[in-house]
Amino acid sequence: MVTTLENMKTKTCNRQMKLFFLIFLMAFTFATWMGPWAQAQVFAKKDATSFYKKSYEEARFQFLESVQALQKSDGFKIQQQAYADPIDSQLTSNTALIQTKSAQPATNLIVVMSGLHGIEGYIGSALQSKMIEQDLDPKNSHTDYLFIHALNPYGFKNNRRVNRNNIDLNRNFIIDPKDYVQKNTAYAEINSFLNPTDTVTLNFLSRTGFIFSAVKLILQSSLETLREAILKGQYEFKDGLYYGGHDHQYQQIFIDQIASQTFTKYKKVFALDLHTGYGQRNKLHILADSMKQPSAKQLNAIFTEDRIDYGDKKKFYRTTGDLITYLQSKSTPTTEVIGATFEFGTLDSQKTLGSIESLRRMVLENQNFHHPANAETTESVDLLFQDMFYPQDLNFQTEVMAQAQTEFSKIVGQYK
Ligand SMILES: [Zn+2]
Known part of the structure; x- marks a missing residue:
């Protein structure tokens, strides 16, 4: 009986060894086969919806990380700046000038801005990081990029659209000071x-x-x-909606500085301002001031006329003091500035x-x-x-990314 038991134990032991070896072999083969694939995943594209963040701080951190990652790659050189809110230095607007490493300096600049209306910065910031990580082309040596993150960090941080003075910054970029005393x-x-x-x-x-x-x-x-x-904006009721203020806010100072120091190095500048809230849900609307403005011809060539909601088209409206019109006024004989607003509709406000x-x-x-x-x-x-x-709806968030990529690639395609 003892011998039989010993034999049985030995047999069982042998069987266990074989099984263990077989499992080890399978695991080894699987790991060897999976290795390169697993490695590839580290460098694979992130899921587009992972760019959406929960706070101003998280969004800014991601933006800086995206820029830093790009800096490590070979194709670009990068200059960064931070502009602090004069009252709270923890609140900053961050910029990244991304330049191709070509022998000849680029002649075109594409500017992408987010969070002029603070709370709209969640989506704008997600799009900026996605563009930086996935949509730039280092082989296009004629075009550089300037990203401006969180133009209104106070509003972004506090989930307000306006700044700390209750001012709607997209009604505040007044060109003629007389417009600050206009009556609505x-x-x-x-x-x-x-x-x-x-x-x-x-x-x-x-x-x-x-x-x-x-x-x-x-x-x-x-x-x-x-x-x-x-x-359209109002300049009378300081606690009211769409109040444009009675003078420029600090953002205008650094925007002017960027225009005079950076824009002037390029022949052509395209400024894109990212917004949410207005229009058909799940749809990217391309907004521009007037069908009669000089840049309309070029905008139509990029997006087609039907695709653009000009303020003077039937059923649309014009505003006073918007940032894109202000930037276009920075054109000089040697630098042409044009631009448009991307607005992602959320509540079917049409x-x-x-x-x-x-x-x-x-x-x-x-x-x-x-x-x-x-x-x-x-x-x-x-x-x-x-x-x-900032709808927490996966379908909306996926659509935003996809449609923005389609329209952004048209701008990039035009400035080759
Ligand atoms: Zn807006």
């Missing part, structure tokens, strides 16, 4: 509707009341007239109901900022506002 009478007439001074109440009744008042106003004029009156809902969220956020309600209401208001500018 149509806005003034509905100021109490746009900027209520009581605290926010969120319930069915208050929502219906807002919709009812908005519909009444639309019936009195038209959706287009009302939209233009509200959105339709009447979407337009009213967009306005309601804008009103609520601004009202609650100046006349804060309790914590619970504040949280609900903030969520509605964030959903308008």
Whole structure:
């Protein structure tokens, strides 16, 4: 019995050894076969949606990391700068001038800017990092890139669209100082509707009341007239929506510096400003000021005329003090500056109901900022506002990346 048992033990032991060896062999073969593939994954493209971050700090960190990674690659040389908010030095706008390493200096510059409207920086920043990591072509020696990250870091950090002075920076880049004292009478007439001074109440009744008042106003004029009156900007009500301020903000100083020191080294500059919130959901709208502006011909050649929503086309509106128009005014006889805005629609604001809902969220956020309600209401208001500018919807976020890549490649293609 003992011998048999010993034999059995030996047999079992042999069998275990064989099995162990077989598993080891399989694991070794698998690892050898997988090795190069696993390595390739380290350098493979990130999933586009991984570029979306949860805070201004995370977004800035990612931007700086993307730039640093590019610096290590062979194709580009990079100059970086940080412009601090004059009141809080922790808040910075960061720039990266990315130049191809060619013997002849490039003649074209593509500028990509994010976060002029603070909270819209989440998407703008994600797109910038994605472009830096995946969409630049070092072989195109005629074109350099300038990325400006978080133009309004205060707004980005605090999930506001405006800056700390309640100023809408895309109404603040005034060229003629007389525009700072212009009157928007149509806005003034509905100021109490746009900027209520009581605290926010969120319930069915208050929502219906807002919709009812908005519909009444639309019936009195038209959706287009009302939209233009509200959105074109105003320079009178400092706590109100779309307030353009009464003088330039600090951002204008460094934008001027960039224009005079960097733009002037190139023959052609294309400025792209990234925004969210306006227009059909899941759609990238390309906005430009006027069909009659000198750059319209070139913009049409890049994107086609149908693709561009000019402010003076039917159903659209023009604004005062926008950044792209300001930058275009920096053209000189030797440097031509043109540009456009990419706007990713979120709430179908081209339709009447979407337009009213967009306005309601804008009103609520601004009202609650100046006349804060309790914590619970504040949280609900903030969520509605964030959903308008940074929807946590995978389909939206994927579409943004794909459509931006398509349109951005048209700009890159034109400046070869
Ligand atoms: Zn915007």
